[in-house]
Amino acid sequence: GIQVEQSPPDLILQEGANSTLRCNFSDSVNNLQWFHQNPWGQLINLFYIPSGTKQNGRLSATTVATERYSLLYISSSQTTDSGVYFCAVQGGSEKLVFGKGMKLTVNP
Amino acid sequence: DAGVIQSPRHEVTEMGQEVTLRCKPISGHNSLFWYRQTMMRGLELLIYFNNNVPIDDSGMPEDRFSAKMPNASFSTLKIQPSEPRDSAVYFCASSFAGGSGEQYFGPGTRLTVT
Numbered sequence: 187g188i189q190v191e192q193s194p195p196d197l198i199l200q201e202g203a204n205s206t207l208r209c210n211f212s213d214s215v216n217n218l219q220w221f222h223q224n225p226w227g228q229l230i231n232l233f234y235i236p237s238g239t240k241q242n243g244r245l246s247a248t249t250v251a252t253e254r255y256s257l258l259y260i261s262s263s264q265t266t267d268s269g270v271y272f273c274a275v276q277g278g279s280e281k282l283v284f285g286k287g288m289k290l291t292v293n294p
Numbered sequence: 295d296a297g298v299i300q301s302p303r304h305e306v307t308e309m310g311q312e313v314t315l316r317c318k319p320i321s322g323h324n325s326l327f328w329y330r331q332t333m334m335r336g337l338e339l340l341i342y343f344n345n346n347v348p349i350d351d352s353g354m355p356e357d358r359f360s361a362k363m364p365n366a367s368f369s370t371l372k373i374q375p376s377e378p379r380d381s382a383v384y385f386c387a388s389s390f391a392g393g394s395g396e397q398y399f400g401p402g403t404r405l406t407v408t
Contacts, residue, residue, distance in 0.1 A: 217395050229399040265319060272337065280325055280389070281350060282397055284337040 188277040192285035199263050199292050204206070207258040207288050211272030217276035218249050222256050224269045229264045232258070263292045276279075296320070298400035300386050312374040315403045318367055319388030327387040327397060328361055337385070343369065344391055349360045349388050376407045 189212040200241050201203055209218070216261065220232040231248040240247055245265075250255040260267055270289050274282040299318040300329040307313055319326045327342040343363045352363070358377070363369040372381055383404050387397040 190315060219396060221399075227404070228401055229385065230398065231398060232401040234394055274337075276395065279350060280327075280342060280344070280391060281339045282327070282329075282387075283339075286336050 188215070188283050189283040190273055190275055190283055192271075192273050192288050193196055194288060195286070196289045197291070199290070201265060201292055201294050202293075203261060204259070204261045205263060205264050205274075205290070207260070207271055207290075209256040209258070209275075211256075211273075211275050212255050213254070213277055213290055215251065215254075215277055216273040216285050217282075218256055219274050219282065220247055220256070221274065222267075223272060223273040229272070245263060260290075263290075265292045268292045298386055298388050298398055298403060300384075300400035300403050301365075303401060304404045304406075306408065307376055308408055309377055310375045311407075312372065313380075313405060313407075315342070315371040315386075316386050317371070317386030317400060319369070319386070320398060321367070321387035323390050323398075324366070325391045326363060326369050326390045327389075327396075327398075328369070329385040329387065329399075330378045331383045331385065340371070340384075345372075351366045351400070373405075378407045381405055381407050 196232045222230045235249045237251045246259045270287040274284045328340040340353045344361045383402045385402045386400045388399045
């Protein structure tokens with residue numbers, strides 16, 4: 187089945203810093219989503235981005251489907267950005283395959 | 295508009311007991327998914343339904359697990375008998391298969407089996 191790899195696995199930042207999270211996938215996909223799992227365990231939709239670039243406030247994402255990767259950019263990070271970020275893809279079915287996640291800690 | 299609703303939010307039970315988790319998808323969505331999150335295996339799909347019909351149950355661990363979707367607004371995931379290794383967070387998600395297919399997740403049920 188399709189494989190999803192995220193990097194880096196962990197990241198510690200000072201408030202105000204920028205960061206880039208990477209998601210590589212092993213096959214062509216119909217759907218790619220980025221989620222933020224907050225410290226309470228809730229999975230929050232950040233982006234639905236099978237291709238192209240989207241922006242939402244301090245966050246933006248780019249997926250290059252032909253190169254099989256996606257990037258999530260966080261600018262001017264805040265302590266509330268802490269948590270785990272997941273990339274998930276759909277291949278030939280509706281099933282989402284998740285990466286292992288990237289734990290982000292933003293210190294004040 | 296209400297999101298995906300799950301109940302209970304927390305469940306603590308003893309080994310051997312039956313556990314039933316419940317999910318109400320977003321109104322108008324026609325696909326429903328059950329995922330499980332553990333430290334060892336991360337987030338993995340257990341089963342999903344489209345128009346109330348089970349499509350892929352290959353992720354269901356064993357016969358102790360069963361899922362039903364009697365109508366478009368309700369689904370259950372049952373574990374009978376429960377075992378300590380079933381302890382995990384169980385998420386329900388829904389999507390509209392005729393649209394983008396973007397999935398939205400409920401708050402999860404944290405299950406602890408002692």
